[in-house]
Amino acid sequence: MKNQHINPVEPYLRMDRMPHIWCPGCGIGIVVNCFVRALNQSGIDPDLVSIISGIGCTGRIAGYLKLDSFHTTHGRPIPFATGLKVARPELKVLVFSGEGDLVSIGGNHLIHAARRNSDIKVFCVNNFTYAMTGGQVGPTAPIHSIATTTPYGSYDRPFNLPFLADSTGAVYVARWTTYHVRQLTRSMVEAINKPGFCFVEIIAPCPTIYQRRNRLGDGLEAMRYYKRYSRVINGANTRMVGLELKGPIIVGKFIDRDRSTLLEAMNEEFSSKLGARYQPYPTGVVR
Amino acid sequence: MEQRLGLEASIAIAEVVCRCDVDIVAAYPITPQTHVVEHLSELVADGELDAAFVPVESEHSAMSVCCGTAAVGARTFTSTAAQGLALMHEILFIASALRLPIVMAVANRSLSGPISIWNDHSDVMTERDVGWVQIFAENAQEAADLTIWSFRLAEDRRVSLPVMVNFDGFILTHTIEPMLMPDKEMVQAFLPPWEPLLKLDVDEPISMGPVGIPDIYTETKQVQQHLLTQAYGPIVETLNEFAQHFKRTYKPIETYRSDDAEVLLCTMGALSETAMEVVDRRRKQGQKVGLVRIRLWRPFPFEDLYRAVGNVPVLGVMDRAISFGGPVGPVASEIKAAFYHREQRPKIVEFIAGLGGRDVPLSDFGRMFDSLYTTGETGKIPAPTIIGLRE
Ligand code: SF4
Numbered sequence: 001m002k003n004q005h006i007n008p009v010e011p012y013l014r015m016d017r018m019p020h021i022w023c024p025g026c027g028i029g030i031v032v033n034c035f036v037r038a039l040n041q042s043g044i045d046p047d048l049v050s051i052i053s054g055i056g057c058t059g060r061i062a063g064y065l066k067l068d069s070f071h072t073t074h075g076r077p078i079p080f081a082t083g084l085k086v087a088r089p090e091l092k093v094l095v096f097s098g099e100g101d102l103v104s105i106g107g108n109h110l111i112h113a114a115r116r117n118s119d120i121k122v123f124c125v126n127n128f129t130y131a132m133t134g135g136q137v138g139p140t141a142p143i144h145s146i147a148t149t150t151p152y153g154s155y156d157r158p159f160n161l162p163f164l165a166d167s168t169g170a171v172y173v174a175r176w177t178t179y180h181v182r183q184l185t186r187s188m189v190e191a192i193n194k195p196g197f198c199f200v201e202i203i204a205p206c207p208t209i210y211q212r213r214n215r216l217g218d219g220l221e222a223m224r225y226y227k228r229y230s231r232v233i234n235g236a237n238t239r240m241v242g243l244e245l246k247g248p249i250i251v252g253k254f255i256d257r258d259r260s261t262l263l264e265a266m267n268e269e270f271s272s273k274l275g276a277r278y279q280p281y282p283t284g285v286v287r
Numbered sequence: 288m289e290q291r292l293g294l295e296a297s298i299a300i301a302e303v304v305c306r307c308d309v310d311i312v313a314a315y316p317i318t319p320q321t322h323v324v325e326h327l328s329e330l331v332a333d334g335e336l337d338a339a340f341v342p343v344e345s346e347h348s349a350m351s352v353c354c355g356t357a358a359v360g361a362r363t364f365t366s367t368a369a370q371g372l373a374l375m376h377e378i379l380f381i382a383s384a385l386r387l388p389i390v391m392a393v394a395n396r397s398l399s400g401p402i403s404i405w406n407d408h409s410d411v412m413t414e415r416d417v418g419w420v421q422i423f424a425e426n427a428q429e430a431a432d433l434t435i436w437s438f439r440l441a442e443d444r445r446v447s448l449p450v451m452v453n454f455d456g457f458i459l460t461h462t463i464e465p466m467l468m469p470d471k472e473m474v475q476a477f478l479p480p481w482e483p484l485l486k487l488d489v490d491e492p493i494s495m496g497p498v499g500i501p502d503i504y505t506e507t508k509q510v511q512q513h514l515l516t517q518a519y520g521p522i523v524e525t526l527n528e529f530a531q532h533f534k535r536t537y538k539p540i541e542t543y544r545s546d547d548a549e550v551l552l553c554t555m556g557a558l559s560e561t562a563m564e565v566v567d568r569r570r571k572q573g574q575k576v577g578l579v580r581i582r583l584w585r586p587f588p589f590e591d592l593y594r595a596v597g598n599v600p601v602l603g604v605m606d607r608a609i610s611f612g613g614p615v616g617p618v619a620s621e622i623k624a625a626f627y628h629r630e631q632r633p634k635i636v637e638f639i640a641g642l643g644g645r646d647v648p649l650s651d652f653g654r655m656f657d658s659l660y661t662t663g664e665t666g667k668i669p670a671p672t673i674i675g676l677r678e
Contacts, residue, residue, distance in 0.1 A: 055402070073399060074317075074370055075345065105315070105345035105374075136316040136325065137342050149316070149328040149342050156342070 012036045012046070014066050021060060025219020027178035027204025028058055031125055032065070034181050035096075038188030049092045052081040054101035056132045057206070058125040061096040075106030078113045081120040082262075089263060089284030092121070092192060099126040099201075100138045103159055107139065114168035114197045119261040119284065121191045121198045126161060127206035135209035142245035146213045160242035165199035166255050172198035173238065173255035178205065179226035180251060187253060195285040196261050203249060214245070261285055289467040289533075296427035296459035297322035299466055300366070300392050300452075303431045305336040306474040307438050310361035313341040313352035317371040318404045319456035320394040324366055346371035350378035350389075357387035357449075358495055360486040362438065365389065368456055369396035369410045376414065382449045383418030384511060385495050386485065388441030389449040391419075392434060395556065395607075396456040397643040405644020406456040408556065408607035411584075412617045418511050420450040420518060421585040423556045427464040430454040433537065435474055436529050442481040443525065446518045453584075455557040457644070469533060477532045515586050522583065539588035540595045541580040544570060548577030550659035551596060551633070552603040555581045555618060558640075558647055562605075565652035576656050581618065589625050596626075601663045602633040603655050605674075607641050615639065615671040636662050637671035651675055 009032070022028050039046065046067055053062035055074035062069035072080045077095045085093040095102070102110050102124050113120065129147055130136045137147035137154050140161065144153040165173045172194050176184040184202060191198035205211055205222030216222065226249065233241075234252040241250040260268060263283040270278045294302070301323050304312070312331070314324040330336040343349045346367050357363045367375060372393055382389050395411055397403040411421065420440065424430035430452065437450035454460065485493060499507050522539065530536040543563050545551055554562050559580045569576045579595045579602070581588075596602055606616030614620035619637040626632035638655050641647040651674045662668055 071402065074374075107344060130316050133316040133318055133321050134325070136321065139344060148321075148325040149340070151329050151332045 008040070009033055009036045012039065012066050014064055017064055020064055022057065023208040025205060025207040025222075026057070027127065027202075027206070027219070027222070028061065028125055030178040030181060031058075031123065031184075031202050031204060032061060034185045035123065035188055038185045038192060041185065042189045042192045044092055044192060048090060049094065050084060052077040052084065052093065052095045054097040054106060056098040056101045056130070058096060058098035059101060075101055075104070076109065078102065078106060078109040078118075078120070078122065082113055082118045085119055085284070086263060089119070089282045091284070093119070094192070095120055095122045097124065098131070099124055099128070099140045099161065100130040103161065103164070104139045111164070111168040114165055114170045114199065116262045117169060117171060117196045117259060117265070119195055119197070119263065121200070123188065123200050123202060124161065125202050125204045127204050127210055129206060129210045131206045131209045135213055140243070142243055142247075145210075145245045158243070160238070161199075161201045162241050162254050163238040166238040169197065170199045170255060171196035171257050171259060174253040175201040175203065175241065176251050177203040177226035177230055177249060179223050179230065183232075183251070190253070190256070194256075195287065196259065288470045288473060290470070291465060292468045293463050293465050294427055294468065295322060295461060295463050296424070296430040296454050297394070297461070298326050299427045299431040299468065300434050300454070301326035301330065302468060303435050303474065304364050305330045306469065306471045307435060307478055308362065308471075308475065309336070309338050309364045311339050311341065311353070311356040311363045312365065313343055313349045313356070313363070314365050314367065315343050315346045315349050315371060317346070317368050319396060319406075319460040320366045320368045320371070320392070322460060323392055323394070327364075346374040347378060350375040350382065353389045354378060354382055354385065354387055357382070357389050358385065358487050360481065360483040362481050363389045364391070366392040366394065368394040369398055369404075372410045372414060373398060376417070379414060379417040379419060381496065384507070386447040386514075387449060388438075388447055388481070390434065390437040390441055390452065391449065392430070392452045392454060394456045394460045395453050403643040404456075406458055407642045407644070408453075409609070409642075411451070411453050412608040412610070414451075415585065415617065418448070418515060419585060420446070420448055420515070420522070422450065422452055422583050423581065424452060424454040424459065425557050425559050425580070427459060427462070428466040428535070429537070430459060431466065431468070432529065432533065432535055435469075435478060436525060436537070439478050439529070440518070440522060440525050443521045444482070444484045445521050446514070447484045448515060448518060453556065458557040473533070477529065519586050519588065522586075537582060538591065539583035540591035541582055542595050543578035543580065545577030545579060545595060545599075547575055548599055549575045550601045550603065550656060550663060551577050551579050551599045552605060552652070552655055552659065553579045553581060553618070553622065554605050555584070556607065558605070558607075561647060561649060562652050565649050565656065568649070569653070569656060574656065574660070576659075587621065587625070592622070592625060593629065596633060598631050599633055601636065601659045603636045603638055603659045605638045605640050605655065607639075609639060609642070619671070634662055634666070634668050636668055638674050639671065640674040642673075645675055647675065
């Protein structure tokens with residue numbers, strides 16, 4: 001970067017699309033910053049990266065990154081990504097979307113992609129509400145949290161996302177908040193470089209909707225809260241990392257294990273049955 | 288008793304659904320439908336509506352839940368738009384085939400891609416053949432009134448079919464309009480408690496939704512076609528009863544200054560009101576133009592259409608969706624088909640307008656009327672035209 005005045009993130013952004021739609025204090029911008037730095041650090045050729053996102057505030061990421069991107073329909077980025085990956089195994093296929101997209105309408109895809117160890121990386125921004133449609137109750141909304149469809153507080157048990165990803169078979173599971181920019185960036189690098197289904201949950205403030213409705217203060221207040229109430233426990237039992245309204249947030253790298261990816265498993269099975277007759281399908285995995 | 292209020296069509300619908308005393312609301316948020324269900328969830332939470340609100344994880348689940356609740360005899364309401372309606376597609380057929388009288392408000396919006404949250408009719412046109420009664424509102428009053436009426440019709444034992452109330456996204460969903468809001472007594476005097484024709488009941492067990500082998504499938508489809516067509520009678524009857532009760536009249540096909548018209552334009556939904564303004568202006572200038580407004584889309588009111596069009600020589604049809612690679616405008620193609628066997632048939636000119644939230648100002652309607660006069664003078668029917676297309 002010869003020009004000293006350019007923000008190192010800029011070359012990766014579609015500057016013609018700026019200003020972006022995110023609200024002041026929104027955490028999604030921090031996630032984009034961390035991601036671009038992670039991409040730089042991972043040493044991956046950006047031409048081999050593609051970004052898939054769904055619908056929602058986070059889903060807009062696909063439109064702002066100067067990378068091949070696919071802004072899919074609501075809930076479907078994971079199967080779109082799986083399709084992309086099996087057709088072009090040499091690509092790094094990264095999913096960016098919100099919890100309202102990935103674990104609600106797209107929840108079925110998430111658990112099956114994890115089960116099959118589809119070689120895609122999922123960065124799930126969790127802001128506890130359907131922010132783009134105005135703040136209805138979503139699948140991770142903490143009990144008692146206020147949403148437009150739960151005016152006196154939510155009563156549905158929320159998903160504990162690291163536990164969900166872990167129990168359905170993800171090989172890499174981490175959670176950070178937007179306060180933990182270095183750790184988040186490192187986890188993104190690790191996920192990008194690791195074969196198999198990797199899931200990183202990013203707790204991010206939505207000051208306009210979630211924070212405001214629940215009287216949790218602005219974006220800065222959220223950062224103070226994350227700083228104060230987060231506890232780093234790497235390797236924590238994911239069963240124990242569920243979140244509560246105004247409760248502590250356990251962050252860290254929880255799972256890092258290895259097993260065959262979807263395409264590797266297919267090759268292993270067919271090779272064992274067909275022997276030399278079987279021409280292995282390219283997997284894009286270097287082990 | 289009715290109260291004069293300023294309400295968004297969305298809130299108006301939620302308020303009347305509350306007065307209809309529904310048992311279940313199952314919905315998933317989608318722009319521009321959100322205000323309907325948000326307000327309903329408030330009414331439930333405030334104890335004003337004694338119902339269960341189920342915030343499901345997708346529209347596919349919403350319609351599935353609705354089928355479950357209606358199957359046991361619970362009065363059921365949901366609302367959606369665009370991609371949400373498309374995601375329900377599979378289950379919409381189930382609701383109608385099982386004769387489950389669900390009422391759904393569809394806040395009409397365009398379908399992706401490109402992603403668009405704005406208004407047109409591509410969502411409902413895609414669901415034309417799902418076997419539901421489908422009706423269109425032009426303003427908040429109509430959206431509320433037709434929602435009340437929908438429960439009455441859907442639950443009529445001669446009908447027992449689901450009903451879709453279409454109201455234009457943003458133009459109606461997010462616009463505050465003056466309207467008359469009936470109170471609960473008035474609504475309930477019109478809408479008696481539902482006595483299901485069929486329901487799942489442990490004391491008298493039935494099976495819903497089993498396999499229809501080739502031996503029986505054809506007959507079930509014939510029955511569905513028969514039922515939906517025959518629903519026309521009860522539709523007119525209950526709309527008349529509605530008129531007696533609420534003093535507001537609705538007809539399957541509405542007209543506006545069409546009696547002595549030289550050319551007619553056929554519209555649907557909220558843009559009809561813009562068109563009326565243009566009709567008034569043109570009439571002042573001495574041009575005898577008029578409107579035919581389709582209110583009832585399914586079952587299609589053929590006879591009403593013939594009556595409304597009469598022997599006017601030129602009829603324009605404004606579509607708010609495209610049937611790709613086909614006859615261009617879905618409404619126009621139906622109307623053409625409807626007139627095909629008639630000896631007296633107008634020249635039909637197709638317009639596509641207002642796709643994906645593109646504004647249709649007065650001047651665009653003016654252009655459409657001009658084109659109709661040109662057709663009348665030259666006898667030449669122009670190719671379907673997209674109005675306001677940037678070249
Ligand atoms: S609504 Fe919330 S999540 Fe969406 S951009 Fe604004 S702050 Fe961010």
